[in-house]
Amino acid sequence: MPTAEYEGKVYEDDQQYEDDKKLVAQFFMAAVHDVAASAEAGRAIYREVPNIRVLTPGSRDVMVTKATEVYQNRFPKQWERFKKQLEQVQDGTPLELVPWLTIGVVAELKAANCFTLEQLAGMSDSLLSKMMGMQGFRQKARLYLENAASQAPFTALEAKLAEKDNQIEVLKRQMEELQALVLKNAAKE
Numbered sequence: 001m002p003t004a005e006y007e008g009k010v011y012e013d014d015q016q017y018e019d020d021k022k023l024v025a026q027f028f029m030a031a032v033h034d035v036a037a038s039a040e041a042g043r044a045i046y047r048e049v050p051n052i053r054v055l056t057p058g059s060r061d062v063m064v065t066k067a068t069e070v071y072q073n074r075f076p077k078q079w080e081r082f083k084k085q086l087e088q089v090q091d092g093t094p095l096e097l098v099p100w101l102t103i104g105v106v107a108e109l110k111a112a113n114c115f116t117l118e119q120l121a122g123m124s125d126s127l128l129s130k131m132m133g134m135q136g137f138r139q140k141a142r143l144y145l146e147n148a149a150s151q152a153p154f155t156a157l158e159a160k161l162a163e164k165d166n167q168i169e170v171l172k173r174q175m176e177e178l179q180a181l182v183l184k185n186a187a188k189e
Contacts, residue, residue, distance in 0.1 A: 022122045024055040024090060024113055025075040027067050027082035050082070057114035058127030058134075092116030098144075105137065117141050 030051040037045040050067035052075070065071075072079040081088045095106045098117055112131060114120050120134075121141040128134045 020074055022057060022119060024057065024115060024119070025071075025078045026053045026055075026088050027051070027075075027078055028053065030064075055113035056127070057109075057119035058112050058123040058131070060112060062113070090115045090119070092118035095120070098141075100140065101137070109134075117145065121145050 028051055029048045031046040032049045034045045034047050037047075051064060052067045052071045054063045055061075067079070077091075078088045093116055095101055095109055095115060095117060098106075101109075108131065109115075109120060112127075114123065118141075120138055121144075123134070123138055125135075128138055
C-alpha cells in the first residue's frame with residue numbers, strides 16, 4: 001500500500017500526521033483571478049477554487065493555500081464534510097462546555113485559534129507564554145482529560161446499566177398490560 005509523506009516523514013495509509021490533530025483545518029471556496037481567461041475576455045474572470053485555512057491553536061498565525069490533494073489527504077474528515085457542504089466542526093470538547101472556563105477566557109482562547117479543551121491541553125509552552133495565566137488552564141485541561149479517560153470505563157458501565165434499567169421498565173409495563181388484558185378476557189368468559 002502507498003504511504004503518505006509529510007515534511008519528510010513517512011506515515012502509513014489512514015494514519016493522520018500526529019501533529020495535524022492539534023491543528024484547526026477548514027476548507028472553503030475562494031475566488032481566484034484567472035489571468036488568461038480575463039485577458040481573452042477583456043474583463044476580470046474569477047474561478048472558484050477549494051482552499052484550506054490552517055490555524056495553530058494558541059497562535060494568531062493563519063496559513064491559507066489551495067486545497068491540494070496533499071491537504072485533502074492530510075485532513076480527510078474535514079475534506080469529506082466540506083464536500084458534503086456540512087459544517088466543519090473540531091473534534092473534542094468545545095470550550096463553552098467546560099464549567100471552569102469563564103466567558104472571557106473562552107473568548108481569549110478562541111481569539112488565539114483554540115476551540116476545544118483538547119487543543120488547550122496540547123498547546124506548547126511557547127504559545128502559552130504569549131497569553132497571561134494560560135499555563136494554569138492548560139494544566140487543568142490536561143488533568144481534566146486524564147481524569148475523564150480514567151473514568152471512561154465507569155461512565156460506559158453506567159450508560160449500559162441505565163439502558164438495562166430502561167429495558168426492564170419497558171418489560172414491566174408490557175407485563176402489566178398483558179396481565180390486565182388476561183384478567184379482562186377472563187372476566188368476559
